[in-house]
Amino acid sequence: MTAAVVSPVAYMSTVAVGVVLGAFLCVLARRRPGRWTITVARVLGLVLAVDAVSWWTLVKLGRGDWSIESGLPLALCNIAVFVTAAACWWRTPLLVELTYFWGMAGATQALLTPDLTVGFPDPEFFEYVGGHVSVVLAAAYLVIGLRILPRRGAVWRVFAITVGYTAFVGVVDLVTGANYMFLRRPPDEWSVLRPLGPWPWYLLSAAIIALALLALLDAPFWIARRRAERSRSEPA
Numbered sequence: 621m622t623a624a625v626v627s628p629v630a631y632m633s634t635v636a637v638g639v640v641l642g643a644f645l646c647v648l649a650r651r652r653p654g655r656w657t658i659t660v661a662r663v664l665g666l667v668l669a670v671d672a673v674s675w676w677t678l679v680k681l682g683r684g685d686w687s688i689e690s691g692l693p694l695a696l697c698n699i700a701v702f703v704t705a706a707a708c709w710w711r712t713p714l715l716v717e718l719t720y721f722w723g724m725a726g727a728t729q730a731l732l733t734p735d736l737t738v739g740f741p742d743p744e745f746f747e748y749v750g751g752h753v754s755v756v757l758a759a760a761y762l763v764i765g766l767r768i769l770p771r772r773g774a775v776w777r778v779f780a781i782t783v784g785y786t787a788f789v790g791v792v793d794l795v796t797g798a799n800y801m802f803l804r805r806p807p808d809e810w811s812v813l814r815p816l817g818p819w820p821w822y823l824l825s826a827a828i829i830a831l832a833l834l835a836l837l838d839a840p841f842w843i844a845r846r847r848a849e850r851s852r853s854e855p856a
Contacts, residue, residue: 649765665708723759
């Protein structure tokens with residue numbers, strides 16, 4: 621059977637539906653807060669959990685192309701799906717911070733430069749687009765809709781966790797001979813890593829850019845935190 625060709629119209633339409641739904645939920649949660657907002661968050665978490673499980677059972681294992689070199693859910697976007705599902709269910713500050721920064725910096729980039737070889741209505745199309753869109757949607761909903769804002773020091777916490785996780789994946793690559801997160805060699809096809817220099821220098825370039833993106837994403841909340849601190853320090 622010939623794989624469905626990736627259609628830009630189908631892809632952009634699916635992403636647009638997610639963007640509109642996310643904006644609607646954020647506005648509604650801020651204007652009409654209530655217990656329903658928690659139910660929506662948990663539904664998002666369940667959707668993400670189902671997406672993650674079905675990806676590996678239906679797409680990877682179901683097609684019989686699983687291998688330890690490429691079949692483990694170790695890419696940062698894979699882990700972000702699990703973290704986001706947990707954040708939607710429990711809404712703890714650290715999980716929400718990871719969801720926000722990983723979602724907005726990582727999943728958004730994956731949507732802008734999709735790594736898709738199949739199109740609508742292939743199951744892999746829905747798994748890829750649905751998973752990434754849901755992560756971004758959940759990140760916006762938790763932070764903007766439910767107002768669970770990143771705390772002071774969130775940038776450095778998330779960056780340190782990201783570096784630590786990357787080191788763990790590097791050990792897995794070394795033991796298995798895999799190339800998860802392209803830590804051992806660059807991808808064969810063109811990717812956003814190519815302009816960042818040759819291996820291993822693109823790893824350092826990517827880390828610097830990642831830190832800058834985290835700081836940029838935190839900037840609106842940094843300003844808000846500064847204003848809140850000033851207001852609290854002013855005499856009544």
